[in-house]
Amino acid sequence: MASRRTGAAAEREQRVAEVVAGWLDRQGLPPGGDRVLVVDDEDGGVERAVAGAGGKLRAWRRRAWEGRAARPWPAEDEVDLALVRLPRGWMDLAMQLDATLSRLRPGGRLWLYGGNDEGIKSAPRHLAEATGGAMTEVETLWIKQRTRILEALRPEGLSLRGALEAWREEVALDLPGVGPRTVVSYPGLFAHGRLDEASALLLSVLPPVPPGARVLDFGCGAGALAMAVAARQPVAKLFLCDVDTVALVAARQNVPGAQLLLGDGWGAVELGARFDLVLSNPPLHRGHAEDRGTLDALVQQAPLRLVAGGRLVLVTWKVAGISAMLGERFDKVDLLADAGGHQVWQATAR
Numbered sequence: 001m002a003s004r005r006t007g008a009a010a011e012r013e014q015r016v017a018e019v020v021a022g023w024l025d026r027q028g029l030p031p032g033g034d035r036v037l038v039v040d041d042e043d044g045g046v047e048r049a050v051a052g053a054g055g056k057l058r059a060w061r062r063r064a065w066e067g068r069a070a071r072p073w074p075a076e077d078e079v080d081l082a083l084v085r086l087p088r089g090w091m092d093l094a095m096q097l098d099a100t101l102s103r104l105r106p107g108g109r110l111w112l113y114g115g116n117d118e119g120i121k122s123a124p125r126h127l128a129e130a131t132g133g134a135m136t137e138v139e140t141l142w143i144k145q146r147t148r149i150l151e152a153l154r155p156e157g158l159s160l161r162g163a164l165e166a167w168r169e170e171v172a173l174d175l176p177g178v179g180p181r182t183v184v185s186y187p188g189l190f191a192h193g194r195l196d197e198a199s200a201l202l203l204s205v206l207p208p209v210p211p212g213a214r215v216l217d218f219g220c221g222a223g224a225l226a227m228a229v230a231a232r233q234p235v236a237k238l239f240l241c242d243v244d245t246v247a248l249v250a251a252r253q254n255v256p257g258a259q260l261l262l263g264d265g266w267g268a269v270e271l272g273a274r275f276d277l278v279l280s281n282p283p284l285h286r287g288h289a290e291d292r293g294t295l296d297a298l299v300q301q302a303p304l305r306l307v308a309g310g311r312l313v314l315v316t317w318k319v320a321g322i323s324a325m326l327g328e329r330f331d332k333v334d335l336l337a338d339a340g341g342h343q344v345w346q347a348t349a350r
């Protein structure tokens with residue numbers, strides 16, 4: 001399926017994938033086996049190149065972009081070569097490497113690839129750290145179009161955590177209007193280990209939620225917003241959606257009894273479902289690139305997903321300038337808070 005990404009974000013993914021595809025085209029698969037794990041190749045360009053080079057492809061995606069299959073940890077098959085797209089955060093990389101190396105056979109090759117401006121030059125240091133100093137020898141296979149492919153061999157006897165649950169953390173968060181709560185989180189989740197200040201601002205001005213209200217936490221992450229709603233209004237019916245499978249593993253533990261919906265934006269939500277309240281601190285990035293596609297889709301479709309009188313309450317950067325877009329789609333739009341560069345908006349459906 002084609003990516004819905006546009007502009008700089010799409011160009012970046014395409015450029016990086018083309019460099020890897022170009023390398024495979026020139027050199028073919030390296031010796032040592034044809035079982036290949038491709039990690040987080042969002043648009044599928046690297047997967048196609050691996051298949052084209054004769055590799056037995058296993059794909060692992062943590063995020064279900066465009067409705068693609070995703071899972072929080074790779075399937076159990078052993079592989080000879082693993083290709084990892086550099087993720088946005090170093091903690092995210094550490095867990096991703098742990099997952100990948102737990103599937104790569106001893107002596108197998110790890111290829112890490114990404115753009116110079118994404119931090120690929122620092123990746124060897126993080127690989128060494130993530131493996132307790134066991135993987136320090138890293139070769140640069142190719143540099144092209146400001147993109148690098150790095151190679152390291154997986155040693156014997158590597159000590160790994162090897163399972164998502166080994167990365168589980170419990171952190172204490174002070175949820176506005178609720179008080180201290182223990183929240184489960186994993187690396188790579190938004191605001192891992194703390195409450196984001198924009199989410200805190202939203203919760204500090206969120207009007208009371210009526211009993212029995214159907215509430216959707218859109219882009220829920222670990223579920224901090226829904227957790228606060230559940231504590232304030234125990235008989236609300238909660239729905240949480242996110243594109244990240246790991247987010248939903250955390251959300252399941254943080255908001256027991258809620259319905260969890262995996263998918264890309266509104267694609268996660270049944271077409272006929274209607275909500276009394278949609279809450280969101282929407283993403284403004286996709287991978288390394290800025291991307292407001294999900295925010296735009298959230299606002300554009302929200303009127304169709306709300307009951308009459310239902311509300312969309314969202315927080316975003318003031319510079320995102322969404323008041324005009326809200327005004328075009330809703331008759332009643334209120335600014336609930338404006339602080340620290342963030343704004344909380346409430347838009348009410350007719």
Ligand SMILES: C[S@@+](CC[C@H](N)C(=O)[O-])C[C@H]1O[C@@H](n2cnc3c(N)ncnc32)[C@H](O)[C@@H]1O
Pocket residue numbers: 190191196199218219220221222223224225241242243244247263264265266280281282283284294
């Ligand atoms: C800014 S974070 C907010 C997380 C959480 N609501 C909070 O307040 O801590 C945005 C979340 O949206 C998710 N996300 C990004 N793109 C998405 C998409 N297209 N569809 C659904 N969720 C998405 C991210 O995985 C992330 O968890």
